[in-house]
Amino acid sequence: MTIKLIAFDIDDTLLSSAKVILPSTIAAVHECLARGLKIVLCTGRPLAGVAPFLAELGVTGDDQYVVTYNGAVTETVSGRLIISHLIDRAGYAAMTDFAAAHRLPFNVVDPQSAIITADHDLDPMIVVQAYENRAGVLIREPGEMPADFAIAKGVFVGTEAQLDAAENAVRVAFSPRFSVIRAGRQFLEVMALGIDKGKALLALGEQLGILPEEMMAFGDEENDLAMFDAVGTAVAMGNGTDVAKAHADVVTASNDEDGIAKALASLVLGDTGV
Structure with missing residues (x-):
């Protein structure tokens, strides 16, 4: 064909x-x-x-x-x-809380391309993301965002070893509600279900x-x-x-x-x- x-x-x-x-x-x-x-x-x-x-x-x-x-x-x-297909602020908050509890670098990307993280010490991969995506980086907690704020995806980043160790826990925590995809050796992404x-x-x-x-x-x-x-x-x-x-x-x-x-x-x- x-x-x-x-x-x-x-x-x-x-x-x-x-x-x-x-x-x-x-x-x-x-x-x-x-x-x-x-x-x-x-x-x-x-x-x-x-x-x-x-x-x-x-x-x-x-x-x-x-x-x-x-x-x-x-x-x-x-x-x-x-x-x-976006994720609401509650989902964004749950991911941010998980990242803090597991000490994993984490950011979200909104539909306007901004990269948002609650991490004050930026992991190098977040900086690389911003550069490659021609995006700015905002340091924000979920509660600082509007109630109707939605994200395109959440991204756990770090070294390959960090994500290898954390991947199963991320899947257990979020797979019932969201799609979890290992997008690369240094990127583990969470998106809307399916x-x-x-x-x-x-x-x-x-x-x-x-x-x-x-x-x-x-x-x-x-x-x-x-x-x-x-x-x-x-x-x-x-x-x-x-x-x-x-x-x-x-x-x-x-x-x-x-x-x-x-x-x-x-x-x-x-x-x-x-």
Whole structure:
């Protein structure tokens, strides 16, 4: 079946290990756009954090889309909201209390991209988040926020060892009410129940009249598995985790070895010689 929509994770997938988009990827995406395909960046970042990559790829306008906050928000590239699934202030407060009790660095991200934490001593990963997302950081307790305040996701951060030790406790505390996803070795995210990249893509497909079999997705990590399971063709990067590769239909070269361009050439663009 013809591919009509291609979804890309960003970190370690769209971006090389040097945190840049390879020229081969840009050229292949330009060819896909010229053929009328939808190019959807699916990421834990907000729109502001992906805007530079969209511009570099030439993905513009109100008829191209992004899935942000790992599926909590879907919007057009120009910023028109399509779907959102947010967490209320009570949920935000429960996560903040848990983080304080377990001495885990923690922050939340609101739909306007601000990063908010009750931690006065900022963990380095929170600073990295703010930089990558082009966001400011606010030091606030939940009680300081308006009663109707809602968040896109909560994020436990720290070292890989810290999160390995805490992950089960986080899942026990929050899985009954929320979705808990290990978004990376240093990120453990809590979102609205049942929300993930895969469900967001399926909902977007319904609105656009695109079937799951007409979708392709590229990823490398645990938070890409739902996306892999949702689409007709799942492509894992050669640098991806063993779990991601096991869930994929195809394993391509790494993010430093033109993996996206090679897969698009053989699976979408019809050039098997790449």
